[in-house]
Amino acid sequence: MAFVIKNQLRKAFLWDTVPVCRSIYSQTGIxxxxxxxxxxxxxxxxxxxxxxxxxxxxxxxxNENREKFYVLSMFPYPSGRLHMGHVRVYTISDTxxxxxxxxxxxxxxxxxxxxFGLPAENAAIERQLPPDEWTYSNIEHMRKQLQxxxxxxxxxxxxxxxxxDYYKWTQYLFLKLFQSGFVYQKLSWVNWDPVDQTVLANEQxxxxxxxxxxxxxxxxxxxxxxxxxxxxxxKSLLDGLDELPCWSDGIKSMQANWISDCSGCAFQFKLKxxxxxxxxxxxxxxxxPECIFGAACLVLSPDHILLRNKDFQDKLLDSDLQxxxxxxxxxxxxxxxxxxxxxxxxxxxPVFVANDDRFTEYYDxxxxxxxxxKHDLKFVQTxxxxxxxxxxxxxxxxxxxxxSAQFSGMVLSEAKxxxxxxxRHHNFGGHMTSARQFDWLISRQRYWGTPIPIIHCAKCKDxxxxxxxxxxxxPKLSKLSGKGLSPLTEITDWINVKCPNCGGDARRETxxxxxxxxxxxxFLRFCDPHNLSEPFDSKLANLLMPxxxxxxxxxxxxxxxxxARFITHFxxxxxxxxxxxxxxxxxxxxxxxxxxxxxxATGQYIPKDEVELSGNTAVLRGTGEAVSTKWEKMSKSKYNxxxxxxxxxxxxxxxxxxxxxxxxxxxxxxxxxxxxISGVVRWKNRLWSLVTRFIELKExxxxxxxxxxxxxxxxxxxxxxxxxxxxxxxxxEEYMLSVAISRLIKMTNILRKMPDNLVQNCVEFEEMLCDxxxxxxxxxxxxxxxxxxxxxxxxxxxxxCYQWDKDVLEQSWPVxxxxxxxxxxxxxxxxxxxxxxxxxxxxxxxxxxxCEAAAKITLESDIGKVHLSGENISRVxxxxxxxxINFITEEKSRHL
Numbered sequence: 001m002a003f004v005i006k007n008q009l010r011k012a013f014l015w016d017t018v019p020v021c022r023s024i025y026s027q028t029g030i031x032x033x034x035x036x037x038x039x040x041x042x043x044x045x046x047x048x049x050x051x052x053x054x055x056x057x058x059x060x061x062x063n064e065n066r067e068k069f070y071v072l073s074m075f076p077y078p079s080g081r082l083h084m085g086h087v088r089v090y091t092i093s094d095t096x097x098x099x100x101x102x103x104x105x106x107x108x109x110x111x112x113x114x115x116f117g118l119p120a121e122n123a124a125i126e127r128q129l130p131p132d133e134w135t136y137s138n139i140e141h142m143r144k145q146l147q148x149x150x151x152x153x154x155x156x157x158x159x160x161x162x163x164x165d166y167y168k169w170t171q172y173l174f175l176k177l178f179q180s181g182f183v184y185q186k187l188s189w190v191n192w193d194p195v196d197q198t199v200l201a202n203e204q205x206x207x208x209x210x211x212x213x214x215x216x217x218x219x220x221x222x223x224x225x226x227x228x229x230x231x232x233x234x235k236s237l238l239d240g241l242d243e244l245p246c247w248s249d250g251i252k253s254m255q256a257n258w259i260s261d262c263s264g265c266a267f268q269f270k271l272k273x274x275x276x277x278x279x280x281x282x283x284x285x286x287x288x289p290e291c292i293f294g295a296a297c298l299v300l301s302p303d304h305i306l307l308r309n310k311d312f313q314d315k316l317l318d319s320d321l322q323x324x325x326x327x328x329x330x331x332x333x334x335x336x337x338x339x340x341x342x343x344x345x346x347x348x349x350p351v352f353v354a355n356d357d358r359f360t361e362y363y364d365x366x367x368x369x370x371x372x373x374k375h376d377l378k379f380v381q382t383x384x385x386x387x388x389x390x391x392x393x394x395x396x397x398x399x400x401x402x403x404s405a406q407f408s409g410m411v412l413s414e415a416k417x418x419x420x421x422x423x424r425h426h427n428f429g430g431h432m433t434s435a436r437q438f439d440w441l442i443s444r445q446r447y448w449g450t451p452i453p454i455i456h457c458a459k460c461k462d463x464x465x466x467x468x469x470x471x472x473x474x475p476k477l478s479k480l481s482g483k484g485l486s487p488l489t490e491i492t493d494w495i496n497v498k499c500p501n502c503g504g505d506a507r508r509e510t511x512x513x514x515x516x517x518x519x520x521x522x523f524l525r526f527c528d529p530h531n532l533s534e535p536f537d538s539k540l541a542n543l544l545m546p547x548x549x550x551x552x553x554x555x556x557x558x559x560x561x562x563x564a565r566f567i568t569h570f571x572x573x574x575x576x577x578x579x580x581x582x583x584x585x586x587x588x589x590x591x592x593x594x595x596x597x598x599x600x601a602t603g604q605y606i607p608k609d610e611v612e613l614s615g616n617t618a619v620l621r622g623t624g625e626a627v628s629t630k631w632e633k634m635s636k637s638k639y640n641x642x643x644x645x646x647x648x649x650x651x652x653x654x655x656x657x658x659x660x661x662x663x664x665x666x667x668x669x670x671x672x673x674x675x676x677i678s679g680v681v682r683w684k685n686r687l688w689s690l691v692t693r694f695i696e697l698k699e700x701x702x703x704x705x706x707x708x709x710x711x712x713x714x715x716x717x718x719x720x721x722x723x724x725x726x727x728x729x730x731x732x733e734e735y736m737l738s739v740a741i742s743r744l745i746k747m748t749n750i751l752r753k754m755p756d757n758l759v760q761n762c763v764e765f766e767e768m769l770c771d772x773x774x775x776x777x778x779x780x781x782x783x784x785x786x787x788x789x790x791x792x793x794x795x796x797x798x799x800x801c802y803q804w805d806k807d808v809l810e811q812s813w814p815v816x817x818x819x820x821x822x823x824x825x826x827x828x829x830x831x832x833x834x835x836x837x838x839x840x841x842x843x844x845x846x847x848x849x850x851c852e853a854a855a856k857i858t859l860e861s862d863i864g865k866v867h868l869s870g871e872n873i874s875r876v877x878x879x880x881x882x883x884x885i886n887f888i889t890e891e892k893s894r895h896l
Contacts, residue, residue, distance in 0.1 A: 026789050035688035040652050047782040055152040069105040074552030075112045080138040082145045084592040087644045091657045094151045098778035099731045102813045110526040112159035117515040121448040131448040157529045161518040167450040168471035169535035182229045192221040198445045225443040234433035235262040246585040254557045260434035265289050267429040269340040284365040290416035293404035294371040296380045296387035297350045298340050301364035302328050330355050343428040442514045447487040449512030457499035457506040520563040542578045550583040590669035593631040594640030600626045607639040654780035661737040664835045691787045697760040698794040716764040723747045724814045727775050763798040771814040784808050832886040839863045851878040854885045
C-alpha cells in the first residue's frame with residue numbers, strides 16, 4: 001500500500017504544479033501507459049546521459065584477478081559520416097560489451113581512428129586544406145555520431161593513427177623488424193595506380209587488374225621499394241590457422257588458399273662477374289629444397305628485375321647480349337656472362353635467360369635441378385650443362401639424398417628439414433613458403449602516412465633513425481598542391497639531414513608506410529594507449545590479449561587480418577607477447593545492402609523516386625526506358641544508401657539497434673527494408689504494455705490463485721529456463737542475435753497471454769518478466785532502463801533475485817535454474833529463404849542441429865511447400881548449433 005499511496009500523492013501534487021504533458025516515470029514518478037513517439041524520445045534523451053555515466057563508472061585499471069573480455073570492432077577510417085555498415089558492426093560490439101559487463105567481466109571495448117591514407121590526402125587536395133585539418137574535423141563529427149547512438153566505447157583508450165603518440169610506435173615496430181632483418185629495400189616491378197599516383201600491394205589489385213580504391217587500371221613500374229619479409233612467416237601463419245577453432249572455415253580457407261602450400265623455399269645466390277663478387281643477390285624459389293645440391297644452373301625470365309634495370313644492364317650484359325635480350329623469342333636461350341655462387345657448396349653455376357612456362361607473376365627465376373625433373377633434365381642436356389644425380393634408394397627402397405655433403409644418406413623429408421634449417425641458420429634462405437607468396441610491400445609515395453624512419457647516406461647506406469630520435473614527424477603543410485611522387489620530396493629542409501652514424505650529409509626516406517602497417521598492431525596499443533616509453537607494456541598486453549571477439553567485414557580477410565597475424569607472430573617470437581594469434585574469435589558481419597536502380601541503356605544509377613512501375617517492369621519516369629534493379633552495397637553514387645541520422649530521428653536509437661540486429665545472422669548481407677522496422681516498433685510497444693499491465697495489477701491487493709495456475713507456473717518455469725539457455729548461448733557462443741530476438745519476442749508473447757491473477761501473484765511471472773527486460777537490455781538499453789525503473793518500483797515485489805535499487809545494466813545476467821525434463825527438448829526452427837524469415841516450425845533439438853534432417857523436415861512442412869516448391873535451391877545454411885535454416889535459391893545465389 002505504501003507504493004500506491006506514495007504514487008497517488010505524487011500524481012496529485014504534479015497535476016496541480018506542472019503543465020499537462022506526457023513525461024517519463026524516471027523524471028516524474030508517474031508511469032505513462034502508452035509508448036508514444038514523444039515518450040520514446042523522452043526515454044532516450046534521459047537515459048542516454050545515464051548510460052554514458054554508467055559506462056564511465058565501469059572503467060577502471062586492469063585487474064589481473066578478474067576475468068576479462070576484449071571485444072573489438074574494426075576501427076573506422078574517418079570519412080566524416082557514419083553509414084549503416086558502421087551502425088551494424090558497432091551495434092553488435094556494443095551489445096556484446098553490455099552483455100559481458102552484466103556477466104561481471106572487465107570489458108575492454110575501445111574505439112580509435114584509422115586516420116592516415118589516400119582518401120584524406122585526396123580530399124585535402126580537392127579542398128586546398130591540410131590533411132590533418134580535414135581528418136580531425138571528420139573524427140570530431142563521427143565521434144559525436146557514435147556518442148549520439150549511446151555506443152559505450154572506452155573513450156579514454158581512443159587512438160589516432162595520424163598522431164605522433166601513435167605513429168612514433170609504428171616507426172618503432174618498423175625499426176624492430178629492420179633490426180631483425182625483416183625489412184629491406186629493393187628495386188621491384190610494382191603496381192602503380194595512375195589516378196592516386198602511388199604503389200599498391202598485390203592484395204590491393206582486384207581480379208581485373210584495377211586498383212581496390214580508385215578503380216583505375218593498374219600499371220607496372222620499376223621502383224625501389226621497402227618490403228617486409230612476410231614470406232619468412234608463411235608456414236607459421238598457415239599452421240596457426242589450426243589454432244583458431246573459433247574462426248569460420250570460410251575465412252580460414254581464404255587465408256590458407258592465399259598463403260598456399262608451404263612446401264618450398266627460396267635460396268639466395270651471390271653473383272660473380274669476372275671472378276669478382278658484386279653487390280647483388282638472386283633470391284630464387286624452389287619447391288624441392290632437399291635437392292638443392294643438384295642445382296645445375298639458374299634460369300631467369302626475360303622480365304627479371306635484374307635484366308630490366310638499366311644500371312645493371314651495363315654492368316652485367318655486353319652490348320650483344322643486351323641486343324639479344326631485347327629481341328628474345330619464345331625459343332631463345334641466352335647464357336649470361338655472370339655466375340651464381342651455390343649457397344651450400346660454394347661452387348659456381350651458370351645463369352641463363354629463357355622463356356619457361358613455369359614463370360608466373362609470383363616468381364621469375366628457377367633453380368634448375370635435373371635429378372628427378374624431366375623438364376630440367378631436358379634443359380641441361382640441350383645446353384650441355386654438367387649435373388650431378390643426387391637422388392638414390394637405400395636398402396629399404398626409400399629415396400635418399402646423395403652427393404649432398406653432410407646431408408647425404410638422409411631420406412627426402414629429413415633432408416628437406418635439415419637443409420632448410422641450415423640455410424635459415426646461415427641467413428641465406430630456407431624459410432618455408434609457397435610459390436605464390438611474396439613479401440609485404442609497404443612503400444607509399446604519398447604525404448599523409450607514417451614516415452619511414454630511414455636515413456640514406458652515401459657512405460653508410462640505409463641507416464635506421466635512432467630509437468631516441470623517434471618520432472620522425474611529418475612536416476606541417478598549409479596545403480597539398482597536387483598528386484605525384486611523395487610531396488615530402490619537395491620539403492628540402494626536412495629531407496636534408498646528417499647521418500646518425502658518420503655525421504655526413506644524408507637524406508631522409510620520403511616514402512611513407514602503407515596504412516595497413518598502422519592497423520596491423522592497433523589492438524595492442526588499445527591495451528596500453530597512454531604509454532610514453534614503449535608501444536605497450538607486455539604485462540598489460542598479456543593480460544588482455546588475445547582479443548576475445550573481433551568484429552569486422554569479410555573484405556579484410558586477406559590483407560588486414562593476415563598483416564595483423566604476422567605482426568603478432570613476430571612480436572611473440574621477440575618475447576613481447578605470450579599469444580601468437582591476436583584474435584580468438586572472429587565475427588565477420590555482412591554488408592548492409594540497398595536496392596539500386598540503373599537505366600539499362602546507359603548504365604546510369606538513378607534515385608528511387610525517378611522510377612515507376614509499368615506492369616511488372618521498372619522504367620524511368622517520363623521516358624519509359626527500362627530500369628534494372630539489384631541489391632548492392634549501399635553507396636551515395638548508387639542512390640541506395642540510408643542515412644543513419646534520418647533513421648534514428650524517425651524511429652529512435654533502440655529501434656534502429658533492434659532492427660539492425662534482427663532478421664538475419666550477422667554474417668549474412670542485410671537487405672535494408674525500412675517497412676520491416678514496423679515489426680520492431682510493435683514489439684517495443686508490447687514490451688511497454690506488458691510492464692504497464694504488471695505495474696497496474698501489482699498496485700492491487702494480492703488475490704488467491706485460480707485453479708490451473710500451478711500448470712501455468714510450470715509452463716512459465718520451463719519457458720524461462722529454455723529462453724535463458726538459448727538467449728545466453730546466442731550472446732556468448734553463436735552471436736546470432738537475430739535468434740536471441742526471436743526467442744525474446746516469443747517470451748514476450750507467452751507473458752502477455754497469462755491471466756491477471758497469475759501476473760499479480762506469481763513469482764515465476766515476475767522473474768520471467770524481469771529476465772526478459774534484462775536480456776533485451778544489451779540491445780535496447782534506453783527502453784529497458786525505463787522499463788526496469790517501472791518494474792523495480794512496482795508494489796508487492798516478491799523475488800529476491802534482483803538488485804532493485806540499481807539500473808537494468810547493473811543487474812547480473814539471469815542464471816539458469818534447475819529444470820528437469822523427462823523428454824528431449826523441442827525447439828523452434830526459424831526458416832529463411834534468401835536471408836528473409838518466412839516463419840518457424842517446432843522440431844526436436846537433434847533435428848534443429850542437423851542440416852540434412854532440418855532441410856528435409858522443412859521442405860515437408862507447410863512453409864516449405866508454400867515458399868520452396870519448385871524453387872532451385874543452390875545452398876542450405878544452418879546456424880552452427882541450429883535454430884535457423886536458410887535456403888539460398890539459384891536466382892539469389894547469382895547475386896551473392
